[in-house]
Amino acid sequence: MCGFVCLWRAGDEALAKRMIGKLAHRGPDAGGVTRLPEADVVMAHCRLSIIGPEDGAQPILQGDDLLVANGEIYNHADLRAILGEALFRTASDSETILHLFRRAESRWVARLDGMFAFVLATPDRIVAARDPLGIKPLYVARMGDGYAFASELKAFDGIDVEHIDTIPPGCLYDSRDGWRTWFRMPQGAAEPEDTLDEARTAEELRLVLGQAVEKWMVADVEVGAFLSGGLDSSIMAAIAQRQRMRRGMGPLKTFSVGLDGSPDLLAARQVAAHIGSDHREYAFTAQDLADNLSHVIYHLESADVDLVRSAIPNLFAARLARREVKAVLTGEGADELFAGYDYHHAYVDAPRALADELTRALGTMHNINLQRVDRITMAESLEARTPFLDRDLIDFAQSIPATLKLRRTDPNDAEATGPTTEKWILRKACADLLPAALVWRKKAQFDEGSGTVEALQGALATILGSEGPVDRAAEGALYTRLLRERYENPDRILAHAGTWTDARLAV
Structure with a gap:
């Protein structure tokens, strides 16, 4: 469980540090600010260590990909077995998000079972998503030609932003492909069938x-x-x-x-x-x-x-x-x-x-x-x-x-x-x-x-x-x-x- 900030074409390390400071209560165990090399992306994170407490620090930088996540992926052990343990560098459940993304399957995010919000960046792409019910919060604001993401509204307080939106539950934003609703609530049943026991x-x-x-x-x-x-x-x-x-x-x-x-x-x-x-x-x-x-x-x-x-x-x-x-x-x-x-x-x-x-x-x-x-x-x-x-x-x-x-x-x-x-x-x-x-x-x-x-x-x-x-x-x-x-x-x-x-x- 954590708090995070992501600035995509929108700011520098100093701004990210200022914003994550307002979310420090969400993660007192560890924190960090990381820039994606040769890209205009900065992420900041504060961590409450629940799974993989020894080596699960964020932001997670692997190759050209940078990730911050909040929440828990409860099927992470099953996903590790499917993806291959050799891919993983940490015991963190959040790392499964990164490797699922890299497989480039059309509905990869739907394989995550848990409560979560995350932002993942490559040098030319940003992806942000939220769990089906919106248990974990995620906001996005326009900042000039870019975006700022944060776990709580207070991260934007006193910051010059043009507009703030909530990332809806069960939705994903991809700067390459736009918005997707990846989860839809199943319709409730009304009356029983005759055979119902x-x-x-x-x-x-x-x-x-x-x-x-x-x-x-x-x-x-x-x-x-x-x-x-x-x-x-x-x-x-x-x-x-x-x-x-x-x-x-x-x-x-x-x-x-x-x-x-x-x-x-x-x-x-x-x-x-x-x-x-x-x-x-x-x-x-x-x-x-x-x-x-x-x-x-x-x-x-x-x-x-x-x-x-x-x-x-x-x-x-x-x-x-x-x-x-x-x-x-x-x-x-x-x-x-x-x-x-x-x-x-x-x-x-x-x-x-x-x-x-x-x-x-x-x-x-x-x-x-x-x-x-x-x-x-x-x-x-x-x-x-x-x-x-x-x-x-x-x-x-x-x-x-x-x-x-x-x-x-x-x-x-x-x-x-x-x-x-x-x-x-x-x-x-x-x-x-x-x-x-x-x-x-x-x-x-x-x-x-x-x-x-x-x-x-x-x-x-x-x-x-x-x-x-x-x-x-x-x-x-x-x-x-x-x-x-x-x-x-x-x-x-x-x-x-x-x-x-x-x-x-x-x-």
């Missing part, structure tokens, strides 16, 4: 989940897990714990945060005790929120009220985890795959519309949830991994009919969570992993279950000097002011910030 579907989902977690646990350092006490993070932790114990690796380290006595802290303790994880927790206060609000907004690169609220507990979880591990699993993506949000309940009688909405929502995650996860964990030099967004798991989940994700609840069912049950098939698939009370627990948003919303009122009152409740408009105005205070060019940041208002469609 619900029990077997749940069993298969469980197997695919296990494979995803196993793949996303690959690392040369210890991987822990966020544990909010909710269904999604609890499933991830339970599966990872079983896999670690089966390999004799010792208990999984899990991390939970919340206001003292909050539902999330209590539920996480119960889950940790049930699965046998090595659990840590931190109880934050309203003063903690007041002290860190500006820091959260600066790193989040957004002033959206809902995004900021959900980012706050993430910050404390990341700080807690980073004391002991460099990478954690998260439950991000389950709500979009399996209909987990409250607004999805309105679709219970419209399975085709629900399937379409889930497909659409998966395509917007990069600028909302995934922006929060990436920016806030990387602000603390921690890698967050999202096994629910594994490509194979997405393919399978999208083939499951929407009627099995959100279904009306039998009023005589003792496990009922309400008139409708969200994530029904996911709950069925993992019912044996966790206590029944948790498997069928009604979902709470992270900022609500952790007590963030309650504590935030105290923090906002402290900052604003208010004696009464702070309404949403005043809260949003404060977040915007705090963002503007931290950036030389705040309008650039605000122009690219996703919002929850835009992310959810009405039925």
Whole structure:
């Protein structure tokens, strides 16, 4: 996990060093600035060492090719075997990108399985690409006749650029061949075929989940897990714990945060005790929120009220985890795959519309949830991994009919969570992993279950000097002011910030 900058016909080493300095939090273990010989290309990199920690420094210069990459290629061992180990000079998973490119296959980038963003240059060509969901960020800006690429918007702050764009998820830019969409989200299924076996579907989902977690646990350092006490993070932790114990690796380290006595802290303790994880927790206060609000907004690169609220507990979880591990699993993506949000309940009688909405929502995650996860964990030099967004798991989940994700609840069912049950098939698939009370627990948003919303009122009152409740408009105005205070060019940041208002469609 890293941060990088690439200047293609756009600047020199001094500018690259200045820009990468603003991303140093993404990679405290190593860094470097490299020019491609006899070409107007400069790349800078800051590294958080996860795979190949001894010899995986970047930028990677081999012959006439120069590469910077961020993320993890989880099938790198398989690709090495296919490409030939003799080609490789390092143990870094990122080096597979370079050798796949050199094979010049038409869809070489589609063979990369993981979360990634990269820029690769030859003396006369630049190629930039991003993973299917946009888990890892990548921006590009015009600078004169050239381009500047960077992992975060803040790298461009105070820099003279003409225009900034996001490289879309699942897209590739090639200066020789132009833009390509190399990944398209599979369309979600609506209603089951007559032959569908619900029990077997749940069993298969469980197997695919296990494979995803196993793949996303690959690392040369210890991987822990966020544990909010909710269904999604609890499933991830339970599966990872079983896999670690089966390999004799010792208990999984899990991390939970919340206001003292909050539902999330209590539920996480119960889950940790049930699965046998090595659990840590931190109880934050309203003063903690007041002290860190500006820091959260600066790193989040957004002033959206809902995004900021959900980012706050993430910050404390990341700080807690980073004391002991460099990478954690998260439950991000389950709500979009399996209909987990409250607004999805309105679709219970419209399975085709629900399937379409889930497909659409998966395509917007990069600028909302995934922006929060990436920016806030990387602000603390921690890698967050999202096994629910594994490509194979997405393919399978999208083939499951929407009627099995959100279904009306039998009023005589003792496990009922309400008139409708969200994530029904996911709950069925993992019912044996966790206590029944948790498997069928009604979902709470992270900022609500952790007590963030309650504590935030105290923090906002402290900052604003208010004696009464702070309404949403005043809260949003404060977040915007705090963002503007931290950036030389705040309008650039605000122009690219996703919002929850835009992310959810009405039925």
